[in-house]
Amino acid sequence: EKGGYKHFMAKEIAEQPTVLADTISAYTQEAEIRLPTGEIDFSQTNKLTLIACGTAYYACQVAKYWFEQEARLPVEVDIASEYRYRTPPVSDKSYALFVSQSGETADTLAALRYCQGKAAKILSIVNVPESSIARESDMALPILVGTEIGVASTKAFTGQLVVLASLALKAAMQRGHLDSDALAERIAALRNLPALLNQTLATEGRIEEVAKKISTAQDVLFLGRGSMFPMAMEGALKLKEISYIHAEGYASGELKHGPIALIDKDVPVVILAPADALFEKTISNMQEVMAREGKVVLITDSAGAKVASDGVWETLVMPTVDPFLAPILYALPAQLLSYHTAVAKGTDVDQPRNLAKSVTVE
Ligand code: F6R
Numbered sequence: 001e002k003g004g005y006k007h008f009m010a011k012e013i014a015e016q017p018t019v020l021a022d023t024i025s026a027y028t029q030e031a032e033i034r035l036p037t038g039e040i041d042f043s044q045t046n047k048l049t050l051i052a053c054g055t056a057y058y059a060c061q062v063a064k065y066w067f068e069q070e071a072r073l074p075v076e077v078d079i080a081s082e083y084r085y086r087t088p089p090v091s092d093k094s095y096a097l098f099v100s101q102s103g104e105t106a107d108t109l110a111a112l113r114y115c116q117g118k119a120a121k122i123l124s125i126v127n128v129p130e131s132s133i134a135r136e137s138d139m140a141l142p143i144l145v146g147t148e149i150g151v152a153s154t155k156a157f158t159g160q161l162v163v164l165a166s167l168a169l170k171a172a173m174q175r176g177h178l179d180s181d182a183l184a185e186r187i188a189a190l191r192n193l194p195a196l197l198n199q200t201l202a203t204e205g206r207i208e209e210v211a212k213k214i215s216t217a218q219d220v221l222f223l224g225r226g227s228m229f230p231m232a233m234e235g236a237l238k239l240k241e242i243s244y245i246h247a248e249g250y251a252s253g254e255l256k257h258g259p260i261a262l263i264d265k266d267v268p269v270v271i272l273a274p275a276d277a278l279f280e281k282t283i284s285n286m287q288e289v290m291a292r293e294g295k296v297v298l299i300t301d302s303a304g305a306k307v308a309s310d311g312v313w314e315t316l317v318m319p320t321v322d323p324f325l326a327p328i329l330y331a332l333p334a335q336l337l338s339y340h341t342a343v344a345k346g347t348d349v350d351q352p353r354n355l356a357k358s359v360t361v362e
Helices: 008-014 016-027 054-071 106-115 155-174 180-201 204-214 228-243 252-257 279-291 302-308 323-345
Strands: 048-052 075-079 095-100 121-126 139-142 219-224 246-251 268-272 295-301 314-318
Touching (some): 008 016, 016 155, 054 095, 054 228, 054 323, 155 180, 204 323, 219 228, 219 252, 219 279, 228 268, 228 323, 246 252, 252 279, 268 279, 279 302, 295 323, 314 323
Parallel strands (some): 121 139
16 A cells, blocks of 8 residues: 555655665675675677666666666666567677566567577566576566556565675676775675665755746756766656656756757756766756756756855755766656656656556567
8 A cells, every 4th residue: 555655656766775775685695785686697608688668778778877887897788668579789798787677568578589599698686586587587687666556656666676786796796806804895885875765855855846946848958968868768768658748858968959049038948966976067068958047957966066056046965975886876766757747747757648657569
């Protein structure tokens, strides 16, 4: 049941600190990454292929940044419905990893079957251990977040990110790009994440105020750089699916290659920009938006807000977080913005029109 919340989605957003703490403890032991399902040796492969649909695909897009930057492991990411019909070459040294909350998504399962007998290893990350995708994998890694009922994926997405981050750290160690002190620091940051998620949830009232202002818009853009780029696409997907407001996520640097033409005083532009190594670049894109009267919603930390919130329509201040883990934390304001926008519009949050929780047909 909804445990006092108005919607399953609200409950599932609020549960994240608790359920992710469980996932984190299942994947870490003291200062090590320990998979609950046995070992994977990422030093034995030279390519990782990540395949999924929808929100799970955006989790894979975030993971590409992690595996490539931290573990120097080349990653190919694809949407299952494209991958399955492209007849892509599959190296017998590559690992293929399928991400699916339900474990029953038809396209993802078909892509997995395509890789069987071709890839060196078939891995999956699922929320349902008895599912088809789990059963047909060499190893199925559970996200351990409990049943997700809201059609819009929230805690399953962040659970997928926690497991993918753990795998990327493991790969970084095994491939000699992370020493044990650095790993211990990362694990400490991971264990501290639920506290930061709680701090973020405590700002829900502010996010709701901003959502009310967004709820009258026709179109919303989301921008981010680096691992915030897939978070921008995820933010846009969440908003469109439950509030029916047209939304697109773009890489900040792509703005001037087209989407800037859409910007005027009626278009809110949500900018995901923790004060990290790419911050100044993103902020210069933000200024291009403001110069065209776009209404900027800046989501940043206190260091970012201090230098960049002048003239911004709304600023949402997140706790300061290890940049590696920022995508997991910044998922929350994106979820809450969508949720409160949908509530303000009176749409059916848990059962959005035309959507099904598990897409078992093509
Ligand atoms: C979006 C959403 C969908 C699913 C997609 C894949 O909020 O829920 O985009 O992420 O249909 O579903 P699974 O993860 O079950 O394969």
